[in-house]
Amino acid sequence: MLSLSSLPSTVVPSLPSSSGGCATGGPRARSSRQEVALFQTLQEALREIDLPETQDLPQGMSHSEMCICVLGSPLPYLSLLLEAGQRSPGDALLCLCPSWLSRSSSSLLVHKAVTFDLGGRTFLSNFNPPRRVTYFLSSDPWAKEEMTRETDCPSGGSGALGQFWGNVLTTRVLLQKAKIHCPPTLALLLPPGQMRLEEGRTGGVEVVHLEMGAEEGMNSVRNKVDTFLESENMRGSERVVLRCSGGRFVGEATSPPVYLSRNSKDEVWAKVSYLLPQLLSGEAVLLEAYCSPLKPGPRVQDRTWEQYTDCRPQVPDLSFRLCAIVTRSPLDLPLLYKLVCRVGVSDDPLSHSHSLSQSLETTLLECGFTDPTMAKSLCRLALDTALSCLCVVMETESSMSAEQRGGAGAQTDMIGVDLLFTMDGSIIRPVILGLHPSLCLHSSFQERGMGMEGCDSGIEGWSRGTLLLTPLTRSQYHLMQGKTVLVVGAGGHSKKFIWKTAKQYKLKILLVDSDPAHFASQLVDHFLPLPDLPDHRRDDQHCSRICDWLLSSSLHPDGCVCFWDECVVLTSLVCDRLGLRSPPPEAIRIAKEKSRTHRHLLGLLKSTGTNLISVEQPSGQPDSLVEFREDERRGRQQNGMVNMEGDSMRAMADFDRGDLFNDAMGKHDTTAPTSSSTSPSSSSSHSFDTFRPSAPLLSPSPSSYAVPCIHVESTLDLEKAASRGEGGPGGASVGVVRFPAVMKLEYGAGAVGVRKVGSLEESLAHFERISGDLREETDYPGIGLGWGNAMILMEYVGGTEHDVDVVLFEGRLEGAFVSDNGPTRTPAFTETAAQMPSGLAPDKRAQLIRAAHHACLGCGLRDGVFNVELKMTEVGPRLIEINARMGGFYLCDWIRQLYGVDLLMAAFMVSCGVRPCLPSATALPARGHFAGVMVVVSRHLQALRTTASPERLRGLHQEGALWLNELAEEDELISGEYEEPFCNVGVRDAHNATNARQRLLALCQGLGLHCPPRYDLGYFLSHFN
Secondary structure, three states: OEEEOOOOOOOOOOOOOOOOOOOOHHHHHHHHHHHHHHHHHHHHHHHHEEEOOOEEOOOOOOOOOOEEEEEEEOOOOHHHHHHHHOOOOOOEEEEEHHHEEEEEEEEEEEEEEEEHHHHOOOEEEEEEEEOOOOOEEEEEOOOOOOOOOOOOOOOOOOHHHHHHHHOOOHHHHHHHHOOOOOOEEEEEEEEOOOHHHHOEEEEEEEEEEEEEHHHHHHHHHHHHHHHHHHHHOOOOOEEEEEEEEEEEOOOOHHOOOOOEEOOOOHHHHHHHHHHHHHHHOOOOEEEEEOEEEOOOOOOOOOHHHHHHOOOOOOOOOOOEEEEHHHHHHEOOEEEEEEEEEEEEEOOOHHHOOOOOEEOOHHHHHHOOOOOHHHHHHHHHHHHHHHHHHHHHHHHHHOOOOOHHHHHOOHHHHHEOOOOOOOOEOOEEEEEEEEEEEHHHHHHHHHHHHOOOOOOOOOHHHHOOHHHHHHHHHHHHHHHHHHOOEEOOOOOOHHHHHHHHHHHHHHOOOEEEOOOOOOHHHOOEEEEEEEEOOHHHHHHHHHHHHHHHHHHHHHOOOEEOOOHHHHHHHHHHHHHHHHHOOOOOOOHHHHHHHHHHHHHHHEEEEEEOOOOEEOOOOOOOOOOOOOHHHHHHHHHHHHHHOHHHHHOOOOOOOOOHHHHHOOOOOOOOOOOOOOOOOOHHHHHOOOOOOOOOOOOOOOOOOOHHHHOOOOEEOOOHHHHHHHHHOOOOOOOOOOEEEEEOOOEHHHHHOOOOOOEEOHHHHHHHHHHHHHHHHHHHHHHHOOOOOHHOEEEEEEEOOOOEEEEEEEEEOOOOEEEEEEEEEEEEEEEOEOOOOOEEEOOHHHHHHHHHHHHHHHHHHHHOOOOEHHHHHHHHEOOOOEEEEEEOOOOOOOHHHHHHHHHHHOOHHHHHHHHOOOOOOOOOOOOOOOEEEEEEEEEHEEEEEEEEOOOOHHHHHHHHHHHOOOOEOHHHHHHHHHHHOOOOOEEEEEEEOOOOOOHHHHHHHHHHHHHHHOOOOEEHHHHHHHOOO
């Protein structure tokens, strides 16, 4: 131990006071002055970026229950506030003083704030009653205020965490333990300090403890300093940096670094001895090597005008440092929000405030690094290093108590990483200078469009949307905690994840299912067995029994939802009876009956906003379709089902804003913030039981996506249709459906019984086969036979097949995710392979999203999470079917892993009237690429019993070698003519889709799942090239 008291006394410099008070006036006067100053700062910042100044809140403006609140200076989090105001107007709040907030029980409440709205508008607002904060951030001058310590409010930081990570010494020791390079440092620490850092060396950081009261330690301290200056770590440094750390030297109070010559040992010692007597417990003097930034490479000399005029200026050597902003995803994964560079003269230290930012690509070109491979490698190196820093932060905080973190909901959701590249011999090495989230966000605000444009678009973690993803997600999850949700239909093995996830989200689940011994009955809060539930002819009776059970048990659900295809209509009936948010039963019935979906869409007319016009017939459709359209239209008009002039939806011209025009009659202005309800009674402004199909104004009618089809209940239906048919180009015709065609169960699921038919004879034969094999629910449980075994004959459509999973709230598109399907197994149509994200061009993906959104609206599906199956043909998207529930198989899992969006939670939220707001509806970038193949018993039974047993697949999943989605129980390893996939085996690659497919194929070859020619995975996956 070294003694501090033995060092010579010197004049004490001006250091930050340990007291929080002011020289004049009390805390209230100081708060008032800070409030005025921060408000003026906000106005100046708004003027600087050409936004209007803050106004008083107009009358009549509303807001949702979500409340993202920032306390302190507006500068660090201005980007976040503006983005949040655009996506969820009125729900991003800036509090300029702690007195604008209060605590009540476990909640943090806002009484006064500046709210952020569309177009960057801001309003000074008072709230009575106060608003409950659902996500909290703080910055200087109030960063140390412990506002959330005694609350359950989610926060992206806290005073305690700010102090912890603002300590340069603590940060460097933890980074060095993770093998992340920092400047070689000698730390003279007065214990105990943060984490009670042990004396000794961690990588390039050496900690020396000082002790009060020992007189003989002065020479030892001097020897430590001299040894450090002469050490191997200092050989490449001409200068040394002196700074203080910990205690008072955190955040804005961080002492400015002093740069000294390494060879001037006496001067260095004089400065060190000048600072040591002023240290308090937990503070340290840091002596660190000055890391020279990467120098420019050789340049091509061009003759310039200055050379001809003898006025050539002296060109200084340039250097640069990088600033990366990294955010924590909802899945606790690091994501890069922004990466910018600052350029300056190589001999002068660079700072955030003395140079403008630019992209890394531009910087490397200016510095002579013209090799694209080198630029990409440096970009990847910077990215991986920045992401690793947040991994260290998350791992450290996972072992902290709530008290140490500053509150039960406190965690670091965002860091700013200052780093530079240095040369270590012939190796370019990244060196971390510090973690400064507020400083990095503040100084790089103007460069919102910069960051990683020069890097590969597939680089993991790059996204502008990541800044807002976690605050929005944590806010919404906080609103959902404790809500009660009724789930109708437990489903099979593939739905097992639902019940565990619901517990994690602290939801109270009420479950209704036919099986009294269903495994899910033990995983939910309340369970009602209805043995005759599969008999959907009695859905009205089931609805009454469910409602009676709720009433007699004093259960009051906030929402009702279904994840099992067979029960979607019953669920809508229950919602209609209870007044809960859901599409009306008529809309669900249209989606449930596949032929009715297409016939309904074909009958829609296009609205011009003032009158109705007929839609031009889709190319290639026979004239007899007019009869179907006219019959459908007349039937709907007679039943009062639709008024296109009054109920036309706003078109989805801008995906990020969803709809762009209001319903023509009686609809409130949805461009203003709307109040989200959390109970049926509070959502009376919406009529959930009103059937309102619609056609867009600015896009093609949904009828253009529908495909000719007929409903088949007997062979007579086919024969009668055939007697009206006429031949057409490319094949025979049956009524309005040309061959080749597809036959499948009208209410079926899982592609069971689907077959391609080329003639009337083949269709009759297939109908007879299905009628004999699949007659009732007991013949094949879970595929919809409880609705009957009627079939649909649909014209075969060529092109590539895709799934679009959409999230709709009040008709607005909140999220959309496109995946690609490989070729189906002919003549059946069972799925073989898939990939996500889609490999289609962006405009083609946009067409699929638009078609899925408008097809749902055309059927009256305005609220919910829906899976829409489409084909992309040469003439645009064509609809296969709409599943009026969340997508099955692997889709929910893949979307959650790639985009950080949980469709399951989104479905729960919509059912409870909570808007599932995302940073962007369609532009969230994927964090990698998935490719997967279906494993089927008929082709893989031997492998599933040996090389690819379920136990081995689970082990490989745990190791991260593959991604497994189990779709059936192990005792279902039985092959049959009609089968569904047993499981899906996938591979995720961080960089590109080709790597994912290649790795997947190699893995499946080793597992014995690649079985050409009968099940040729190479062929299936080649369709994605």
